[in-house]
Amino acid sequence: MPKKSSSVAIGGVFSALCLLFMFMSAVIPLAGVAAPMFAGTMLLVVRIENGAKTALLVYISVSLLSAFIVPEIDVKILFIAFFGYYPVAAARINAIGRRWLRVAVKLALFNAAMTLFYFASTYFAGVSEAVEDSGFFAEYGVPFFFAGFNLMFVMYDRLISRLEPFYTGWFRPRYLRK
Secondary structure (H helix, E strand, O other): OOOHHHHHHHHHHHHHHHHHHHHHHHHOOOOOOHHHHHHHHHHHHHHHHHOHHHHHHHHHHHHHHHHHHOOOHHHHHHHHHHHOOHHHHHHHHOOOOOHHHHHHHHHHHHHHHHHHHHHHHHHHOOHHHHHHOOOHHHHHHHHHHHHHHHHHHHHHHHHHHHHHHHHHHHHHHHHHOO
């Protein structure tokens, strides 16, 4: 476990990186989903270097700061509802012994978060009026939304599971000398 001063410094630097990724969603229009995903992967490094408690504190600070700084409502909701804490929680979930149970827990957690995202974005961002006026999307949009996001989550989960061994096995020994 690192010293408290280095733990605070790493937490501050990665909080700033997370906020930078979150804020980039306003600059790059198509980064609405990618920005909270990239911000969440930064918390993976914090969890590896300083532990889950520090990573959760960074998640809380980024969530609070992004609520005031980030202009895109859906990006804030995605980070707070799922992508902010999932890289921290993934280590615990991956410790579940049975593969089918592990996959079921991951999908249940993700779909609960996406349901929260859907209802929060319709309430806060006023998406419901646009969906009602869109015809085909009003009828079939929600199933396509969930199917697309579940496919994206499977790819994101694979990325997170492969990024940790890459970081600890190649990047950290080569560049951080740990």
